[in-house]
Amino acid sequence: MSAAAQPELRTVNVIRYVTPLREGGSLPAIAEADDEFLYVLKFRGAGQGVKALIAELLGGEIARALGVKIPELVFANLDNAFGQSEGEEEIQDLLKASVGLNLALHYLQGAITYDPVVTVPDAALASKIVWLDCLLTNVDRTARNTNMLMWHKELWLIDHGAALYFHHSWDNWKEQALRPFTLIKDHVLLPYATQLQEANDACKAILTEDCIRGIANLIPGDWLGEKPDDNREVYVQFLLTRLGASDVFVNEAQHARSAYI
Known part of the structure; x- marks a missing residue:
């Protein structure tokens, strides 16, 4: 997607609950949609x-x-009638609480969990991913839980649900946007991220204000509470502020990498 492009997401209707994924506390599931593809479904009720x-x-x-x-x-989209035949009470409650618009990722059939012992990533890619997770304050890309997959010999990212944790309290979001991301020290790709400054320059050139606003405009209004326009703008401003102060988190990542090595 170019910086000027306006991203779009398709909407599908879930027609079959296939199997739960017993990872973490959110109980995502593999589900089939009316386009005949399988998805990893993330529930709004979880x-x-x-x-x-x-x-x-x-x-x-x-x-x-x-x-x-x-x-x-x-x-x-999850219909009212969906999941009524589900026998497990916990899952049935989850489905009932998730009626309406949810989010899903295309299921990568046959993908395997990324293992840093087996696959050494390209330095430019590793640096870009580390930079991205600093921007997003993503706490969940560690050796214990990499949230990356290998599929057709390429590295794919999944699961950003733990990122942007400032929005769980909304307190001092401006201050939080300017903070270094100290938890980057636990990032599984940090040892390979030798081109962080280059990644900083390249990524900032792509993530213009128009680009960030275009992505933020994808958020459905009913996900944003009683003041959707105001809350959407907070996400935009948090990300723009963080981009403007990216040297703070790049320096922190470089320092953490030096200490690691």
Whole structure:
């Protein structure tokens, strides 16, 4: 996606719940949609609710804008009648709480979890992903849980639901936007991120204000609470502020990498 392009997401209707993915507390599931594709479905009624979906949406589409591989994101509509035959009470409650618009990622059939022992990533790509996760304050790309897949010999990013954690309280978001991201020290790709300054220059050139606003405009209004326009603007301003102060988190990442080495 070019900086001037306005991203769009397709909307599909979920027709079959295939199987839960027992990872984390949000109970995502593999589901089939009316376009006959399988998706990893993230539910609005789970865990952190729509805020996790917003983080997933913004993080995923920013990654895509930067040219990083990520499965297609779609809005997934869940009908009232869906899941009534589900026998497990916990899942049935989740489905009932998730009626309406949810978010899903195209299921990468046959993909395997990224293992840094097996695959050494390209330095430019590793640097771009580390930079991205600093921007997004994504706490969830560690050796214990890489949230990356290898598919057709390429590295794909998944699961940005834990990013942008400032929105769980909204307190001092301007101050939080200017902070270094100290948890980058645990990033699984940090040892390979030797081109952080180059990544900073390249990524900032892509993530213009128009680009950020275009991605933020994808967020459905009913995910944004009682003041959707105001809350959408906070996401925009948080990201723009963070981009403007990117040297802060780049320096922190470089320092953490030096200490690691």
